Amino acid sequence: MSEFILETTGLTKEFKGFVAVSNVDLKVRRGDIHALIGPNGAGKTTVFNLLTKFLPPTSGRIMFDGQDITHEAPAATARRGLVRSFQISATFPHLTVMENVRIGLQRKLGTAFHFWRSKKSLDMLNGEAMALLDAVDLTQFADTVTAEMPYGRKRALEIATTLALDPPMMLLDEPTQGMGNEDIGRVVELIRKVSAQRTILMVEHNLSVVAHLCNRITVLTRGSVLAEGSYAEVSKNPKVLEAYVGSDDMNDAHH
Template sequence: MSEEHILVTDGLSKDFLGFTAVDNVTLKVRTGDIHALIGPNGAGKTTVFNLLTKVHQPTRGTMTYDGRDITRAKPAQIARMGMVRSFQISAVFPHMTALENVRVSLQRELGTSFHFWRSEKSLRVLDERAMELLTMVGLERYAETEVHEMAYGRKRALEIATTLAQEPKLMLLDEPTQGMGREDVQRITELIREVAKSRTVLMVEHNLGVVSALCDRITVLQRGAILTEGTYEEVSSDPRVKEAYMGRAA
């Protein structure tokens, strides 16, 4: 817990059939920060994310989370260590109610998840905590609604509640406001600010308004490599960043 950096990558690289999608990325995420990963399309943001969450194995380089080497860890394993991700497309369980969505995330702690002879009524002890989390994201009225009937913005909020149920030390958010209307963006931004008070957040985000409002530190990627890193003011005044986004002025 006392580590200064909760997540450190060293020389992280990923090749796909000779194409280097991520090139020698050395990233340090400070404990307690909201850290953003930005960059133009194809810069390798999502690939970095997938490397961190073990969807892909890195070709070279190492990753350290909370002082432990996670380069070869399995996806479910890092989740149990407190590093929990969200997805670009809303990751919910559509045929379960909102309450069940959060509860299934809480229930691993009970240690009864392999018990097929026990009644699911035994999970009701978790309902109170699940309701708290739903209330926190403003979904208490939808507890009994099957999730496929809910609006997109609410699904994203539910996803955050489900992620929070894991009590993550590090939350990885993959474009949390993508595809949202302005009102929803506002709500999710507030929500992220709220939940980040007691944990670290690393997010990929396109919406620079959200990034400037939230993030303590920003890493800019371009063609798989780190272009620059700093606060929003530092990064946004860097001419190389403007060039990467807008192209070289003619």
């Protein structure tokens, strides 16, 4: 087994002449919490979309767990265990919290196409679903319709639904975006907790979160890798400081 769970070589994405991601070689070590940071428009979300196959790359190669997944369908990549979240909270708003988690658990039953079978056959998943909700502290919300929950709780639900797949690697797109300090603390603890047996790659704007949580950081500007290393190394790098000049992002770290 290779030291790196995810590797890209020369990953490039062009949109009609505009190069959003240029020749990115990204290596994510097994078990790390790896952050992808950079100013707005640096191409972080595009990299996420490429890694999870929501966009096809213009050129380059993506290896996950020793397999070439460059040309795979997005759902197939998810089934391999490379599962993403989204910048905007990704829940099923009109289903209950319990039903949301069950959607994640349901696939392994192999009955997802069974339109003749009763929905009651899914009740056998309820115990497991409750355990997952318990892990993210949502037990008392189990029967709540998701749309009626506060934003921070929805992010927690999203993580619980992702955990239902028990993926070896999770990609989190700005998990603390739009949150108050209290919620941020809760989500940071949650990510630390679930990172125990898996690898996490996250896009994050809040540099204090990155400093506290992540053991490796890749800085992206204008679609290219500018620097890589621990937070201490990266934050002293003059090129990185220069890239952040005029942006408020670096100041956020000291809040």
